[in-house]
Amino acid sequence: MQNNLNEKTTEKKITSRSEDYSQWYLDVIEAADLADSSPVRGCMIIKPYGYAIWEKIHDILDKKFKQQGVQNAYFPLFIPQSFLTKEAKHVEGFAKEVAIVTHHRLESDGHGGLKPAGELAEPLIIRPTSETIIYDTFSRWIHSYRDLPLLINQWANVVRWEMRTRPFLRTTEFLWQEGHTAHKNKEEAEEMTLKMIKEYQDFSETYMALPVIPGYKTESEKFAGADYTTCIEAMMQDGKSLQAGTSHLLGQNFAKAFEVSFLNEKGEKEYVWQTSWGVSTRLIGALIMAHSDDKGLVLPPNLAPIPVVIIPIGQGKPDYEQVLSFAKNLSVKISKETNLTINLDDRDLRPGEKFFYWEKRGVPIRIEIGPKDLQNNSVVFARRDTGEKATVLIQDVILKTRETLNDIQKSLYLKAESFRNDNTHFIDNLADFKKMVDGKGGFINSHWCGSSECEAKIKETTGATIRCVPFNQKEEVGKCILCGGKSNGRVMFAKSY
Amino acid sequence: MQNNLNEKTTEKKITSRSEDYSQWYLDVIEAADLADSSPVRGCMIIKPYGYAIWEKIHDILDKKFKQQGVQNAYFPLFIPQSFLTKEAKHVEGFAKEVAIVTHHRLESDGHGGLKPAGELAEPLIIRPTSETIIYDTFSRWIHSYRDLPLLINQWANVVRWEMRTRPFLRTTEFLWQEGHTAHKNKEEAEEMTLKMIKEYQDFSETYMALPVIPGYKTESEKFAGADYTTCIEAMMQDGKSLQAGTSHLLGQNFAKAFEVSFLNEKGEKEYVWQTSWGVSTRLIGALIMAHSDDKGLVLPPNLAPIPVVIIPIGQGKPDYEQVLSFAKNLSVKISKETNLTINLDDRDLRPGEKFFYWEKRGVPIRIEIGPKDLQNNSVVFARRDTGEKATVLIQDVILKTRETLNDIQKSLYLKAESFRNDNTHFIDNLADFKKMVDGKGGFINSHWCGSSECEAKIKETTGATIRCVPFNQKEEVGKCILCGGKSNGRVMFAKSY
Structure with a gap:
């Protein structure tokens, strides 16, 4: 690494966490030379030192994936508009945040300037995620049960037109990996879904020194088009939760929309069962917020x-x-x-x-x-x-x-774990719940009846959402913190990034 | 690597090179499972086996760059339209082949479908190359001579709206690396330009087993916005030349357009001197066409x-x-x-x-x-x-x-070298020149007076272009093969990919 980048920043003071946590986060990024703002709305520049961290993340995860028999490939940046609309829930989830290419050249506007020209017959969507374009391909790659499982991963840039952006945590363009697999039955697909969320958990705990809670997303928080979504949730130093990785059981939803089918051992046609899973440059945001202090970045x-x-x-x-x-x-x-x-x-x-x-x-x-x-x-x-x-x-x-x-490495993990334990609460009435959310925050384990209405209302009135239904949820009869309806176990609430 | 991909292809026969070279190339790609066509015009899918070759190329070059003190970073996919137009020659070169984002969401078209909405105030160009967005950033990163040299590389996807595409050789989207450096004077920038074309030559010869001719592009073939372009040219089995890498001396052209300046040791403001250099997934096309045979792919x-x-x-x-x-x-x-x-x-x-x-x-x-x-x-x-x-x-x-x-590894190199030598000609009259171009092709070393008019006319009448003025051009007085004007050395003509 060169030593000469941005010596200027040595002079700027880092805002303390207690004074202004959000500003502290931005100051650490600047002081540590991780990223820079760009002239393009919501897009950041990943500076060499920040990119070197991403390279480490890439290399470690890539090796893990390959050990699981996953192979890398590369699919187009562009998705025909008609593809995105094939899976109804999927397009519903992404329509509001897609960048769209409509022209393919610049020509004179007659006033000394240039204007877009060469209008495309069908607009092209910049991939916000690649299920549609990849599964269209899978429909041509998969013919028989012998072609399964098909385990593919892609390292790529994706674009989601976000209204409010923050470096690493939420940017219009970001780098990520997206795994896409096809299996002959539900059991294998479920096994893969859980195997990959476990890989993410292991990565987070072993390399990022960041303890996480793995669990299921609720219906309203799951990936658009999935049967269910699993996730890992990590606590940041301001008590908020950060989703650090997701793994989805897609069931046969996309398989039916894109005709991804195979002939089973009896020669009968069946649809494949699918999973997808990903982590992104957002992990660097998690790293910063989990361990750093008022003097700047702290790296595991x-x-x-x-x-x-x-x-x-x-x-x-x-x-x-x-x-x-x-x-x-x-x-x-x-x-x-x-x-x-x-x-x-x-x-x-x-x-x-x-x-x-x-x-x-x-x-x-x-x-x-x-x-x-x-x-x-x-x-x-x-x-x-x-x-x-x-x-x-x-x-x-x-x-x-x-x-x-x-x-x-060990100390950082234990410190993060003990911080998380100190800020994990079990609360059984809405007043205390609100007070905790407005105050110190943290992870709040409370009962919930399972209805989307209660979930939405709790979010509306407190600002906290259900981060996950933890895998290790204990059976415990209780009453929904909002409506008092029956619950068989606590779910984890928190404010989130 | 999995063994189960595309067993179907085992049955298809590969067209022989003598029968139809172009079809042979496509057949080898299919038979070797390197790439697949995609539903997006001009974009290909790089299949796992093809991508694994790209990963090898990536890892080797990345190490070479880092040994030269170059650091990786990542810049936005999008370039504001106004940026592209700041360097006059640059925009002239790329305006006709840029994909343009004009909208940022899909909304109901009132007939059950969706249409692009949320028109952007300023259209965004998908990067065809990143000089403009990177040098805008350099203008903020570079202040003093102590910040120089700044040596940055980016591994990324770029988009050029090509009319005629071929897998690996010319695709609308492709993967590449683009190096961008800034120096305090012309000498250092020239040294860097040549150092990088030498790195590419070494990579090509040592790893790809592919001998290349390094040299300068002519004015009409140089990169849009450069002072000059150096390149390496390799001979394919059909006698055509393939440009396998380029390294440009950009001079102060972009520095002036983007105000990339620094205070020198005397405290005076100066513009930096710049270089850029790149290779792409096109190298895989070169690999295929250099060594493969009628039975399929041959890999070094x-x-x-x-x-x-x-x-x-x-x-x-x-x-x-x-x-x-x-x-x-x-x-x-x-x-x-x-x-x-x-x-x-x-x-x-x-x-x-x-x-x-x-x-x-x-x-x-x-x-x-x-x-x-x-x-x-x-x-x-x-x-x-x-x-x-x-x-x-x-x-x-x-x-x-x-x-x-x-x-x-050695045999493949020697075979390619001996093929190239057998198909390298020294020709001094236009009739023989034409006959050779129309016949066996190959590299034709002929005299040229240096005028763009003659160059254009030779291209028009023969289909061959000046691939490069070789670095090792010998001083030899002769007459331009077209106009008979004075020449001091031969340049290398060929048909090209």
Whole structure:
């Protein structure tokens, strides 16, 4: 990674979380050099450091998918308008937010300017998601039970014309992966749906250091066109919930709309059973909001583009050459033995400026080396998450690097988990429910009768929605927090991103 | 890789090259399962096997770029119309082939259908290339000479509304990488331009086994908005030239249009000097046309998603279990020791069907193992490129795998090079020139006076264009093949893709 991007931002102060959480989020993105606004409404520019995090996410997930037998492919950006309308619920869900291509060239407007020309016979929709175009293709790829299961994934950009956007969390264009599978029966499709949400949970917990609650979406929150939607929900530091991934059982809805059928072992025609599942650059928003602090970004080591930065101290002093040469050798040694990306910051800046620079960018370990350290045969480790400093003997550096990174990874997870536990509530009356939503927020487990009317009314009156019906929902007879109707278990409410 | 995709295609015969080269190309793509047509005009679907080749290309180039200090980032898909028009030559070059978004939702058309609604105040162009949107951003990222050089790359999809399309070679949407750099002076920018075309040449020769001629494009063939364009040109088996990569010196043209300036060491404002460079999924088209034969795809080992397939023989016979178990162990062993992806094909098909299946897909080495081979403590290696078979002792399998793959890689290169040499001509009169273009084609080195008029006229009358002025052009006084005007060296003509 280059060190020279946006040195300007070193001067701007980050708003504290307690002062203005939303502004803090934007300030961290700017200070850590993750993204930039763009001249296109609702679209952001992912800067190199932010994109490097996305590359890590990509590489880890891609490997997981391939281990599951999923193959990558690439389908067109454009969807004919007529395709989008084939599955009734699907088009209902997306019609209001699609960008539409209507012309294919610019020509003179007769006043020295240019205007769109070459009107298309049928408008093309920029994919907001690719079920329709992919399943039209599946209808040609799948003939017999021997072609099943078909397990496909696509890494792509998609566009949803959002009214209110926020970097990473909700942007008009975003990057994501979308998995699409076809199976010979419902059981296999359900198994796949659950397997993938578990993969997302594992990724979130193991790499993002972010504990999540997996569960089912309600009818009103499910994907447009699915039989049901499973999701993972994570708690952010302001007590709101962020949906970090979804996996849908599509049943035979799209199969019937796009004639995706196969001949079974008896030679009879059947429709396939399908799933789709995805995560997006939104995960970077989750990362930021889960772990960062008022000093800037805090990254879990497993997703940090630069897990360790080495800072030689004493520039301009007589021993500096020796320090620098030692730092260089150490950098090569650590990188070689741990296979990690190590950054040696030998820029002509004061150490304090460098500390500040890398702190804002969330680099997990900073190693400081000065002339005194060299004399003592040691270096100083500073942890980004706790700020703790420790003197480490040179012969222990490799071991200590590994240990400290593991420990930071684990600590961040435990801290997020304990924050979530502290902000998880079980509430049985609407007044307390409202008070909690308006106050500290968090996850509120309450009874609900199962009706969409009650769900909508609770949302309207409190601002909280049902984030999920957790997989591990306990059987417990209770009364709906709104209407008092019968309930057999609590569902999880929260305000959400 | 799954083995079950498109077994149907096993039955279709591939048209021979001599019969119909264009149809042969399409047949190979279908037989090798690389791509599929789509319902969207000019857009293709890249199937898993084709995409796996693109992933190889991506990974190798991405590593090369990063070694050069280039960082990846991501910029919006959409370009405001007003941006595209800021650099006069640039818009002139692209206005006729841009897809334009004019609306952002679908609403009822009053007759049970839907129509585009929510007209945008300013139309958005789908990026045909991203100079304009990226350099607008650079104008905000670059302030001082300390911010230079800025070396950015983007992996993305782009759209050019082409009238005549062919899979991989020319599609409305395609995948590519586009590098964009800014430098403090012309020398550095020129150095970068040449460094990147050299990287492409190295990639093409080392990985694609494809010799190329690097050189300069003429004024009329250069990138719209560049000072000059460098390119690499490769010969296909029909004697046509394929441009496999370009690197442009943009000079200060875009810098002036987008106000990309910096304060130099003296505190004076200067415009940056820029380059851009790219390769696309077109490279897969080049791969196919350079090496494949009438039996299907032939892949150079360095880009083969599956370099080795193992086929156990004798299904249904008494010793088969033993053969299969041996084949499985061998597969694990080779994969472990060479780090290559090995496919064990244990499907319930006849050996001949399996041979045919993998032959069409261009897998470099097929290892056959039958009961007799086991008894003899050996296996059979079959090379895709030459069809040669060799008996290999089991203890030599790892060594022989490495050696054979290296040899195939080298042989393909030499074969392509010798084909190119055989079809490279030096011609000094227009009649012979025409005859050669209409006949065997190939690269024709002839004198040209340097005028665009002659260049255009030669194209019009012969169909051949100047592919490049080779970097290694020899000084040689001669007469323009059209007008007889003075020339100081030959340029390279050919018909092209």
